[in-house]
Structure formats: C-alpha cells, structure tokens
Amino acid sequence: MKRNIENKITSEVFAKIVELEKERNQEKQKVIAKEIINALDIEDFTPYMAYDNEGDIFIALNYDYSSNEINNSLITQKHDIYITSDGVYINDELDLKQLKEEYNETIKEQYNESLEEAKNICKEQKEFDDINEKLEFFNNQLMNLVNFQRPKYVGNYEKIIKIDEEIGKVEEIIKIYENKLKIKNKEKI
Known part of the structure; x- marks a missing residue:
C-alpha cells in the first residue's frame, strides 16, 4: 500500500511538500497545500490539510474505507496516512x-x-x-x-x-x- 501511494505521488508534488514544510507563513502554506491536494489523485484516498502541534500545515490522506472521518481525524490528530518530504507514513496498514x-x-x-x-x-x-x-x-x-x-x-x-x-x-x-x-x-x- 505504501509503495502504491508513493508511486502515485509525482516528484513535483514531493517538491511542493518540501516547499510546504519550509514555508512559515500560514496563508502561503494554505495555498501550497491546496495545490498539493489538487495534484493528488490516489485511488481509495482523500487528501486533506491537517495541522501539527505548532500550527503548521501538512498533507494527510483519509482512506475511503476507514471509519475515521476527516473531521474526526483533525480533532484527534490521528490520520490514516500522512505525507512528508521524507516519505509516506501509514498509521496501521494491516488495519486499513x-x-x-x-x-x-x-x-x-x-x-x-x-x-x-x-x-x-x-x-x-x-x-x-x-x-x-x-x-x-x-x-x-x-x-x-x-x-x-x-x-x-x-x-x-x-x-x-x-x-x-x-x-x-x-x-x-x-x-x-x-x-x-x-x-x-x-x-x-
């Protein structure tokens, strides 16, 4: 599953993710995040903006078959999958x-x-x-x-x-x- 997701993410999207992580202005982060979300087209996953503890935006993916809804994931900060410049991280692949x-x-x-x-x-x-x-x-x-x-x-x-x-x-x-x-x-x- 992880490899499949990584293969669907283009190098341009990863470059935008690096840009998102470096940017400190939250308004610019929102613009970059929207560009990333629009570029992501991964079957069975819905991309969305999430916030870390410092208030910075990162990109997370909600698995369409998951009982976690995006709103619930934002509140609990437990995301099915999140993407950083280092790679793709899956919370519990077997469960998904x-x-x-x-x-x-x-x-x-x-x-x-x-x-x-x-x-x-x-x-x-x-x-x-x-x-x-x-x-x-x-x-x-x-x-x-x-x-x-x-x-x-x-x-x-x-x-x-x-x-x-x-x-x-x-x-x-x-x-x-x-x-x-x-x-x-x-x-x-």
Missing part, C-alpha cells in the same frame, strides 16, 4: 487493508441479497401472471358457456342442466383463482 476487505465483503453480501430479492420478485410476478392468465381463461370459458352454449339449447333441459353444472364448476374455479390473486396482492403489501 482489513477495512477494505470488510467493505468488499459487505458489498458482496448486499449484492447477493439484492440478487436474491430480485429473483424472489420475479418468481412472485410469474406466479401472479400465471394466476391472472388462468383467471382470464376461465372467465372467457364462463362467458362462452353463458353467452353462446346455453342459448343454443333453449328447450333442451338436459343439455341446459349440464351447461349450468359446468357454469357452476367454472364459477367455483374462478373464485379459487380470485382468492389466490387476493392472497398474492396481500403478500406484495
């Missing part, structure tokens, strides 16, 4: 690596949970669609029996009784699917 591993594991778990939830939603939607399809089929069958089959046999009581029995069965099936649909709708809520 572990934080990233934990973060990646959390992201992986959240992704798996989201994927499982999406699968469940798709499954529920398919069941909902199947019930709707069957309900539509039986409603069409009922309409056919009531509007076309029954009128054809006016006067033929035997046939009408059979059709009426079939209509009753289809109505029962429709009620079953309507209840299933109500249950699915309640489950969605």
Whole structure:
C-alpha cells in the first residue's frame, strides 16, 4: 500500500511538500497545500490539510474505507496516512487493508441479497401472471358457456342442466383463482 501511494505521488508534488514544510507563513502554506491536494489523485484516498502541534500545515490522506472521518481525524490528530518530504507514513496498514476487505465483503453480501430479492420478485410476478392468465381463461370459458352454449339449447333441459353444472364448476374455479390473486396482492403489501 505504501509503495502504491508513493508511486502515485509525482516528484513535483514531493517538491511542493518540501516547499510546504519550509514555508512559515500560514496563508502561503494554505495555498501550497491546496495545490498539493489538487495534484493528488490516489485511488481509495482523500487528501486533506491537517495541522501539527505548532500550527503548521501538512498533507494527510483519509482512506475511503476507514471509519475515521476527516473531521474526526483533525480533532484527534490521528490520520490514516500522512505525507512528508521524507516519505509516506501509514498509521496501521494491516488495519486499513482489513477495512477494505470488510467493505468488499459487505458489498458482496448486499449484492447477493439484492440478487436474491430480485429473483424472489420475479418468481412472485410469474406466479401472479400465471394466476391472472388462468383467471382470464376461465372467465372467457364462463362467458362462452353463458353467452353462446346455453342459448343454443333453449328447450333442451338436459343439455341446459349440464351447461349450468359446468357454469357452476367454472364459477367455483374462478373464485379459487380470485382468492389466490387476493392472497398474492396481500403478500406484495
């Protein structure tokens, strides 16, 4: 990690850090520090200005996966990483690596949970669609029996009784699917 950070810091930035350490005027230190911060582009790290015990500015880096926030680091003066003209200093490299591993594991778990939830939603939607399809089929069958089959046999009581029995069965099936649909709708809520 240290080598990776050092490789991302250009010689111009290190020259600016030397200039920052030599400068005693705090306003000029702020200008130099802002230039350094703007020049630093290190993945997973956020550069910021920090103050030492004498009030001089130095550059620190906050690890994006760290529980330390920049404001907290400024108050406690415990920085994940700080940069001087001598090099890069890491407070606890093993801890920082572990934080990233934990973060990646959390992201992986959240992704798996989201994927499982999406699968469940798709499954529920398919069941909902199947019930709707069957309900539509039986409603069409009922309409056919009531509007076309029954009128054809006016006067033929035997046939009408059979059709009426079939209509009753289809109505029962429709009620079953309507209840299933109500249950699915309640489950969605």
